[in-house]
Amino acid sequence: MFLLDNNVVREDWTKAKEVATGILEKHGASVTIARRWAERSLAYTIKKVNRGTYMLAYFEADPGSITIIRRDLELNESIMRYLVLKCDAVPEGEQELHDAELSTDFTVPEPPEDHVVDSTGEEDNESNDLDIDVGFDSGLDASPARPKAAAPKAEEKAEDKKEEAPAAEVTESKEETKEAPAAEATESKEETTEAAASEEA
Amino acid sequence: MKRPIKKSTKGCDDPRLDYKDLETLAKYLNPQGEIHARRKTGYCAKCQRQLKQAIKRARHMGLLAFVGQ
Incomplete structure (x- = not known):
């Protein structure tokens, strides 16, 4: 195989x-x-x-x-x-x-139909790569919104992370549910x- | 007093497990993705080895997860 x-x-x-x-x-x-x-x-x-x-x-x-x-x-x-x-x-x-x-x-x-989910997942991967290129000090949490929030203080960054985290979880769970293999x-x-x-x- | 291990009466009867038969293999995995023990599957040693081999092949090919969701 x-x-x-x-x-x-x-x-x-x-x-x-x-x-x-x-x-x-x-x-x-x-x-x-x-x-x-x-x-x-x-x-x-x-x-x-x-x-x-x-x-x-x-x-x-x-x-x-x-x-x-x-x-x-x-x-x-x-x-x-x-x-x-x-x-x-x-x-x-x-x-x-x-x-x-x-x-x-x-x-x-x-x-x-769940192939659409996959394509977005690939886009996410690409955006992660871009984030890594923009700044190496950005840490592990890479998201499309990060380059915009490069300048602000640490507290604001933390808040952003809190806001972003649930959204990421939702998308992941959606993928999981749709991924249920036929x-x-x-x-x-x-x-x-x-x-x-x-x-x- | 130590309770004796409860033996299943299910029996195996040559199950002919195939790594592509995912519906069957998924029955022998717990939510964490671990393979059920012999006392739970009711298989003899030979069939349990077949089951283990089939699940590991399916995992390698990306058909089954190593770790549960």
Whole structure:
């Protein structure tokens, strides 16, 4: 399974898919199935991003080439996370889903409504970066209103912080409620054994 | 007197846990995001290991949170 960057995915899904499958094929793996699994909000922020697209691929490769494949996957920036597992057989139904994606009727589904929340979150991140550039003495609490309040006294700053803090909490709670993942049906029953790539990174 | 640990009668019966099956995995997490103990899940040692592995894989991929909300 691959977690792909949504910026790349929204430009072109087939290109994004080829990023992952290209790495596999480059090192002699034969990809049997590569399909879009889901586009969903992440349980925690990864590389300052709150949403991502998951791709599921089944491939055959020499055991020796797996380490090289993993290294290449680590270096690629459009692949945020990956998980390489050993699988005895391709589960039923996967081939049909793969074929359905290859057909001309397939269109990449629109992102759900809570994608709007994500975009504001990204803007917030950018504004935080700007704040850090403006003044390094501003401390940890970075907010869009901070550059305006650069001159006033410490007491006023404290008051500002008090006023700003509840608003920030409200936005966070909104995100949390909207983030409730629409757990998509995962009908595939895959038998996997350990070959996890998790702790390598 | 020490109270004996209450054993669940649920049994496991080869649950075939998958890291993509988030609805099932979420049942075995408490609000803090911790995995339930064997005495609570009712799983045998083998199935509990499968559960642990599936949850950890899902966490790594950003499907489940490490810490509760």
